[in-house]
Amino acid sequence: MMWLAPLAGIILAAATLPPLLALYILRLRRPKRTVASTLLWTRQVEDLRANSLFQRMRMSWLLVLQALAIALLALALAQPQADLGLVESGRVVLLIDRSASMGVKDADGRSRLEQAKREAHDRVSALFGTGLFSQAPEVMVVALAREATVLSPFSTLAARAHDAIDAIEATDETTTLVDALDVARSFMEVPNPDKQGAPQESGVTLELWSDGRIADLERCVIKPGEHLRFHPMGSSTARNAGVAGAGVSRLAGNPDEVAVFARIMNWDEAPLHSDVELWVDGTLRAVLPNGIDVPAAGEDPSRKTWLPGEVRVSFPSVTVKPDGIVEVRLVASDDQPADNRMAMVAAPSAAARVLLVGGSSITRGLVQALPVKSVDAVTLDQFTTRTAANPAWIDAFDVVVLDGASPPSLPPARYLVLGGTAPFEGLNPYGEKADVSMRSSQAAHPLLRFVNLDELGVARAVAYSPASDVETIVEGSDGPLVMTLARSGGQAVVVAFNPLDSNWPFQRGFVNFMANAIEFLAASGREAALPTIAPGDTQPIRLPSGVRSLTLTSPASGSHEITVTDPAQVVIGPLRQAGVWTARWHEGSEERTRPIAVALQDPREGRIGTLESLSLGLETVRGVQGGESGRSALWPWLMLAALAVLTLEWLVYLRKV
Amino acid sequence: MSERADAPRTVDQLIDGPLMTRLDALDVTSRKIFQGKVQGERRSRRRGQSVEFADFRPYVAGDDLRFVDWNIYGRLDRLFLKLFLEEEDLSLVLAIDCSGSMDWGTPNKFDYARRVAMALGYVGLVNHNRVSAFGFGGDGFHPLTGLRGRRRTRDLGQWLLDRKAAGDAGFDDAMRTIALGRQGRGVMIVLSDFLFRDGAEKGLRSVAGRGFDVYALQLIAPEERDPGMHGLTGDLRFIDSEDGAEVEMTITSKALEAYSQATVAHATALRDFCVRRGIVHVPVPTTTPVDELLLDYLRKRGLLR
Numbered sequence: 001m002m003w004l005a006p007l008a009g010i011i012l013a014a015a016t017l018p019p020l021l022a023l024y025i026l027r028l029r030r031p032k033r034t035v036a037s038t039l040l041w042t043r044q045v046e047d048l049r050a051n052s053l054f055q056r057m058r059m060s061w062l063l064v065l066q067a068l069a070i071a072l073l074a075l076a077l078a079q080p081q082a083d084l085g086l087v088e089s090g091r092v093v094l095l096i097d098r099s100a101s102m103g104v105k106d107a108d109g110r111s112r113l114e115q116a117k118r119e120a121h122d123r124v125s126a127l128f129g130t131g132l133f134s135q136a137p138e139v140m141v142v143a144l145a146r147e148a149t150v151l152s153p154f155s156t157l158a159a160r161a162h163d164a165i166d167a168i169e170a171t172d173e174t175t176t177l178v179d180a181l182d183v184a185r186s187f188m189e190v191p192n193p194d195k196q197g198a199p200q201e202s203g204v205t206l207e208l209w210s211d212g213r214i215a216d217l218e219r220c221v222i223k224p225g226e227h228l229r230f231h232p233m234g235s236s237t238a239r240n241a242g243v244a245g246a247g248v249s250r251l252a253g254n255p256d257e258v259a260v261f262a263r264i265m266n267w268d269e270a271p272l273h274s275d276v277e278l279w280v281d282g283t284l285r286a287v288l289p290n291g292i293d294v295p296a297a298g299e300d301p302s303r304k305t306w307l308p309g310e311v312r313v314s315f316p317s318v319t320v321k322p323d324g325i326v327e328v329r330l331v332a333s334d335d336q337p338a339d340n341r342m343a344m345v346a347a348p349s350a351a352a353r354v355l356l357v358g359g360s361s362i363t364r365g366l367v368q369a370l371p372v373k374s375v376d377a378v379t380l381d382q383f384t385t386r387t388a389a390n391p392a393w394i395d396a397f398d399v400v401v402l403d404g405a406s407p408p409s410l411p412p413a414r415y416l417v418l419g420g421t422a423p424f425e426g427l428n429p430y431g432e433k434a435d436v437s438m439r440s441s442q443a444a445h446p447l448l449r450f451v452n453l454d455e456l457g458v459a460r461a462v463a464y465s466p467a468s469d470v471e472t473i474v475e476g477s478d479g480p481l482v483m484t485l486a487r488s489g490g491q492a493v494v495v496a497f498n499p500l501d502s503n504w505p506f507q508r509g510f511v512n513f514m515a516n517a518i519e520f521l522a523a524s525g526r527e528a529a530l531p532t533i534a535p536g537d538t539q540p541i542r543l544p545s546g547v548r549s550l551t552l553t554s555p556a557s558g559s560h561e562i563t564v565t566d567p568a569q570v571v572i573g574p575l576r577q578a579g580v581w582t583a584r585w586h587e588g589s590e591e592r593t594r595p596i597a598v599a600l601q602d603p604r605e606g607r608i609g610t611l612e613s614l615s616l617g618l619e620t621v622r623g624v625q626g627g628e629s630g631r632s633a634l635w636p637w638l639m640l641a642a643l644a645v646l647t648l649e650w651l652v653y654l655r656k657v
Numbered sequence: 658m659s660e661r662a663d664a665p666r667t668v669d670q671l672i673d674g675p676l677m678t679r680l681d682a683l684d685v686t687s688r689k690i691f692q693g694k695v696q697g698e699r700r701s702r703r704r705g706q707s708v709e710f711a712d713f714r715p716y717v718a719g720d721d722l723r724f725v726d727w728n729i730y731g732r733l734d735r736l737f738l739k740l741f742l743e744e745e746d747l748s749l750v751l752a753i754d755c756s757g758s759m760d761w762g763t764p765n766k767f768d769y770a771r772r773v774a775m776a777l778g779y780v781g782l783v784n785h786n787r788v789s790a791f792g793f794g795g796d797g798f799h800p801l802t803g804l805r806g807r808r809r810t811r812d813l814g815q816w817l818l819d820r821k822a823a824g825d826a827g828f829d830d831a832m833r834t835i836a837l838g839r840q841g842r843g844v845m846i847v848l849s850d851f852l853f854r855d856g857a858e859k860g861l862r863s864v865a866g867r868g869f870d871v872y873a874l875q876l877i878a879p880e881e882r883d884p885g886m887h888g889l890t891g892d893l894r895f896i897d898s899e900d901g902a903e904v905e906m907t908i909t910s911k912a913l914e915a916y917s918q919a920t921v922a923h924a925t926a927l928r929d930f931c932v933r934r935g936i937v938h939v940p941v942p943t944t945t946p947v948d949e950l951l952l953d954y955l956r957k958r959g960l961l962r
Contacts, residue, residue: 030894030905036761036881037852038897038904040919 009078016070024063065649072642076635091154091203092127092137093184094120094161097144097210097233098168099175100535100578100600101608104211104238104335112233112610113170116209119231120165123207128158140187141165144210145173145576146536148180153187171576172338172535174602175214181206185223209233212611212623215604220616232623234610241266241274241294242339244310244603246328246532248320248346257317258346262328266294266309267607274332278315281324286315291331297607308603320346325580325595336608342599343580344532352398352522357383359403362505363418363514367401370515380405387411395544398522404498412490412542412568414521416514419462419498424487426467427494433463436476436497445473447482447493447516451509456481458504461497484520490542490568493517532597538573539581539596547585555579555598572596664768668814671775676948680776683951683961684784685749687844687870712740748789748843749781750869752835753817755794756826757899758852762878762943767822769943770848770876776951777846778813780961782806787843790816793831795824795899800838825899828853832860836867844960845869850876851927854900858930865934872937872960875927879944881920885913 003009035041102113110118120141127137141152141164152164188204206228214220222228246262266272272294278286295309320326327343334340354367356377368375376397378386384407386393391411394400400413406420415422421429436458441448453474463479466472474482476496483494504510533539543550547567553559555577564570564585575581581596600606613622665671716725716736726739751774759767774790781788781804788804790813801816828849835845845864851857851873865871880887885908895904906912924940931938939958941950955961 030892032896032903033889033893034761034896034898036758036766036850036878036898037854038895038902039852039854040881040916040923041895041904041906 003078003080006078009074009076012077013071013074016074017067020063020066020070024060061652062649065645065652069642069645069649072638072645076638076642080634080638082634091140091188092205092207093140093142094123094165095142095144095177095180095184095206095208095210096120096165096168097175097208097214098171098173099145099210099213100172100338100605101175101211101213101336102233103170103172103338104234104240104608106235106238106335111170112211113168116231116233117165117168120207120209121162124158124161124165128161140184141168142180142184143168144175144177144180144208144214145171146176146534147574148176148183150183150187169576172578172598172600173576174534174536174605175210176216177208177214177220178216181220203227205229207231208614211608212614213604213607214614215602217614217616222616222619222621228614228616228621230614230621230623231625232610232612234608236609236612238335238608238610239268239270240334240336240339240606240608241268241272241330241332242334242336242600242606243328243330243342244339244606245601246326246342246344246599248326248344258320258326259314259317260326260328261312261314262342264292264294264311264313264330265603265606266311267297267609268309268334269296269298271296271309272332274330276313277329277331278318279325279327279329280318280320285318288313288315308606322346323593323595325597327580336606338578339600339606341579342532343597344599345580345595345597352518353396354518355383355394355397355400357400357402357407358405359401359418360500363401363403363499366511366514367518370518372518373398380407383407392545399518401518404500410490411545412487414490415492415494416517416521417492417494419495419501421462422492422494424485424492424494426470426485426487427483428465428467429462430465431463433461433476433478434459436461436478436481438481439475439477441474441482446520447473447484447513449516450512451516452507453509455507456502456504458497458502460501464494464496491521493521532599532601533573533575534601535576535578535598536574537598538571539575540569540571541583541594541596543567543570543585544587547587550583550585553582553584555581661765661768664765665771665818668775668811668818671772671814671817672779672810676776677779679948679952680780681783683780683956685747685777685781685786685844686959686962687747687842713737714740747781747784747786748840749777749786750835750839750843750845751778751788751790752831752845752847752849753790753792753820754826754828754847754849754851755792755796755799755820755822756828756849757795757823758826758850758897759794759876760822761898762880764878764943766850766876766878766943767820769947771817771820772947773874773941773950774846774848775814775817776947778804779807779810780951782809782813787840788813791831791835792816792820793828794820794822794826796821798827798831798834802838802840826853828857828860829855829863830860832863836863836869839868842868843870844872846872846874846960848874848876850878850881851923857927861930861934861936865936870937871931871935872939872958873927873931875924875938875940877924877940877942879942882942884908884916885910889913 096116098113102116103111105111124139127139138154138156139152139161140150140154141161143149143151151167152160155161184204184206203225204227206226208228209231211234212230212232242265244263244265246260248258248260260278262276264276273291274294275291276288277284292311292313294311297306297308299305300307324346325343326346327341330340352372354372354375356364356367356375358380359377364375364377383405394411394413398414399416401416402418402420402422404419406422409423438453438456441453458476458481461476461479461481464483466480466483470483470485472480472483474480479496481496483496485492485494499505499510543564545567548564550562550564550570551559552562552572562572572583575596575598578598578600581598583594583596585592613620713726713729714737716738720738724738726737729735729737753770753774755767759770778788778790785805788809790801792799799820801813804813826849861871861873890908892907895906896902928938937958937960939955945954951961
């Protein structure tokens with residue numbers, strides 16, 4: 001038995017029972033009426049010679065019934081709840097998994113998430129009963145996915161919990177639990193000035209609705225005072241196969257054509273035969289002949305671990321235009337269609353547009369010899385004047401090469417700085433160093449691909465004391481020689497010396513470095529496709545200055561407007577749904593688009609069979625079936641009883657009158 | 658107690674001329690006188706002294722020879738006595754309850770009692786009966802004796818006007834006092850509501866069988882007969898007009914019914930006692946007109962003729 005609002009019942013009883021008794025003890029202030037004699041009245045009256053304020057309490061059925069009715073009403077107001085099991089006191093955290101696997105529709109035609117929300121609603125109703133003033137327990141609602149989202153902090157309002165549950169939307173993200181537990185614990189910590197650092201006294205019940213496919217389950221720890229109840233959602237026999245990964249590569253000599261390859265996984269315990277299709281910009285371009293046969297998942301005897309069946313496939317080369325959408329589709333139907341497709345966005349063509357500011361003829365000739373789309377050369381004064389007049393002018397170039405030029409300010413762009421003192425925050429130039437040699441370098445960095453600096457000798461270099469976020473690629477004998485940094489939506493590669501002040505132009509590595517730097521900055525040539533992000537990731541994009549808004553269209557064709565405050569660094573997302581998102585904006589009167597591919601890339605989400613229990617370290621939590629009712633509200637019955645007593649009291653009163 | 662506006666203030670308001678005219682033809686009678694007071698019926702010192710002839714009877718030894726009818730002896734040669742009606746003067750005693758409970762009701766019971774007493778006293782005075790009046794109540798015991806003849810009508814009226822109703826009746830003491838001061842035989846009329854906490858039995862027992870032909874006129878106000886019809890409802894605190902006792906009552910239909918039963922029981926008990934003691938119990942609603950009471954109601958009961 002639990003009382004949801006004991007104080008309300010006590011207040012009602014305290015406010016009504018004493019006055020009721022007083023009505024029977026205190027005499028009524030009756031109007032006086034003189035009669036000839038009270039002789040004949042005294043034979044049937046109960047009060048004679050009444051001169052005192054109080055009178056002796058006598059047995060009165062009316063009093064008994066009225067007191068009983070008030071007592072019943074007070075009890076009803078206190079909202080007693082019968083304990084039917086699974087009743088929690090204190091705090092309850094409702095953790096609802098909304099990952100991709102929860103979208104599987106194996107729960108009577110409903111998705112696992114819908115079923116979980118339904119059971120969570122029932123649980124909230126059971127926890128709060130159907131009381132008038134739901135006060136206990138405190139319930140918190142957290143949506144699980146790649147990140148935990150607190151939809152409702154601890155609250156004693158049932159309606160708030162219901163609203164929070166309704167607000168949960170499906171995602172194609174993975175499931176993590178550690179983050180959710182940390183968030184819940186942070187809400188549970190109530191500062192107590194008297195017990196600083198003392199452990200949490202009140203217990204908490206964690207109610208988890210999930211299919212059990214949790215990425216960081218092995219890192220979850222249930223602390224003392226916490227009790228986890230796992231409500232498994234879905235079926236353990238759900239079938240799934242999907243595209244676990246895909247990629248494209250440009251063919252040498254023909255940058256417009258790409259080769260597409262993919263990795264198909266089967267998490268079912270039966271082999272899979274399916275067709276695999278390649279779609280480009282919504283058009284079917286290729287189908288693997290005879291389909292594919294993917295072996296069944298199962299235990300690998302040699303590794304003694306469960307492994308999905310896997311097949312790698314490749315398609316013939318296809319022509320894809322920049323920003324074209326390449327999609328690999330697994331035709332076989334299963335319980336999780338979200339991972340049957342994987343889309344990629346083809347990168348722009350490799351050729352970069354280069355702006356050369358100042359510089360020597362050697363540098364100009366070298367850049368022009370590289371496979372770039374165009375090379376424009378301006379003096380430092382021209383650069384300063386034009387960027388001051390129109391900062392957007394610089395957006396027409398993919399890479400700006402500052403060859404010994406030191407402009408006072410730089411608009412956001414991608415710069416290759418050769419000598420001079422570039423005004424980037426965090427570089428902190430403090431003078432010059434002479435006779436510098438290379439001490440160490442990140443040989444694996446893309447900038448140093450096919451670059452040998454062993455013979456490098458620098459006669460004079462700018463001395464930098466870079467900040468911690470500046471990455472030093474080449475460390476000289478007396479300070480950094482080559483650095484990369486990101487600033488204000490742009491990126492820069494800074495060479496601390498003018499190549500003409502060194503022997504570098506006479507080495508083959510200088511040519512390779514210049515090519516690498518321009519490719520690195522232009523983000524072209526390295527990948528044939530733009531990175532495909534995972535659900536829940538954000539996508540930073542750089543927009544031309546002047547753009548104030550963009551429209552983001554989801555894979556389900558829903559769109560919404562995003563206000564742009566800083567076009568140089570716009571962060572889109574998190575994008576929770578797999579598929580191709582499209583960002584649209586206007587440059588003048590021309591509409592520009594930027595597709596963003598989002599795909600499930602975590603093979604753990606592909607295994608969608610529901611777990612019956614969770615293994616958290618040394619503890620195993622067995623799942624409980626949903627639908628249990630926690631409490632049964634007794635106040636309606638008490639109200640009915642009070643009504644019956646009042647009716648009886650009325651009848652007694654009528655008989656007496 | 659404030660003087661009521663409708664209370665009689667003059668003798669004329671107690672009894673008016675037309676009523677006096679109609680009462681002139683009435684006389685007070687006593688059942689006991691006509692049942693056993695015939696002259697010469699038995700030897701007694703109280704032989705009949707009147708000249709009204711009643712009958713003859715044969716002479717027996719010991720009879721007073723003065724009552725022998727010598728004319729009959731001359732004609733028949735036998736001795737016969739002449740019997741005459743005894744002409745005793747009738748003593749009319751009016752006992753008026755002046756307690757607080759009488760000063761209540763509409764019409765007022767005390768006013769009604771005074772009017773009835775005035776009318777009865779007038780009948781007695783007109784017929785040269787010896788009229789005595791006694792008022793008893795919280796104001797004390799007030800006797801008025803030795804009235805005879807029409808000319809004492811105003812004295813009786815003024816005495817009645819001087820009476821005030823208040824306090825306890827003191828019925829038992831009053832009756833005992835009246836009985837002890839009795840002069841001759843007569844008719845005693847008690848005008849009261851008989852609402853005495855100690856009962857009326859003891860007082861009535863004092864006067865019954867002691868030469869009085871007692872009539873108990875129980876005055877009943879309409880509010881006493883049916884209080885529910887006269888605005889008595891709801892939660893009330895009754896205050897006794899005599900002793901100020903308070904009674905809290907919730908007037909419901911059941912309470913009214915119980916009161917009605919108590920009223921009937923009270924009247925029945927009084928009547929039964931009166932019957933056993935040879936007292937004539939006459940319940941008199943105060944709504945009954947005084948002339949109708951005397952000319953019709955009391956004549957049928959044998960008090961007046």
